[in-house]
Amino acid sequence: MHEQKDQTMAEHNELGAWGEEEAVKYLRTKGYEILEQDWKMGKRDLDVIALTEDESTMVFVEVKTRTGDDYQQPQEAVTRRKIKNLAVAANAYVKTYHLDVDIRFDIISIIGHRPFVERIEHIEDAFNPLLV
DSSP states (O other): OHHHHHHHHHHHHHHHHHHHHHHHHHHHHTTOEEEEEEEEETTEEEEEEEEOTTSOEEEEEEEEEEOSSOOOOHHHHSOHHHHHHHHHHHHHHHHHTTOOOEEEEEEEEEEEETTEEEEEEEETTOOOGGGO
């Protein structure tokens, strides 16, 4: 039983890592500069940190990857607790690097099976942590 749980978790982690790579490829095609991937602060992490093409806005991107079996909307997958954790991590990132930039929180949903992306959905300004 323990081995099956470990295998399921490993597959979930591999799917998530693949989704993040696909999200980075997508963002680059849209002119974003990727600053960080999988940035960690304790148990909190930020999937992708990028700058918009005009370098005016830092974007913290939460990536949700699905095989298509799960029809939950990307916005529904980002809970209040997750938003709070993203806000704390983003605040730490901004303070760590003494940044004075506009920030935005996006969600990118990747649906597919490695190596085939069936659909990418990019929700810009998906949430404001101050309003949650």
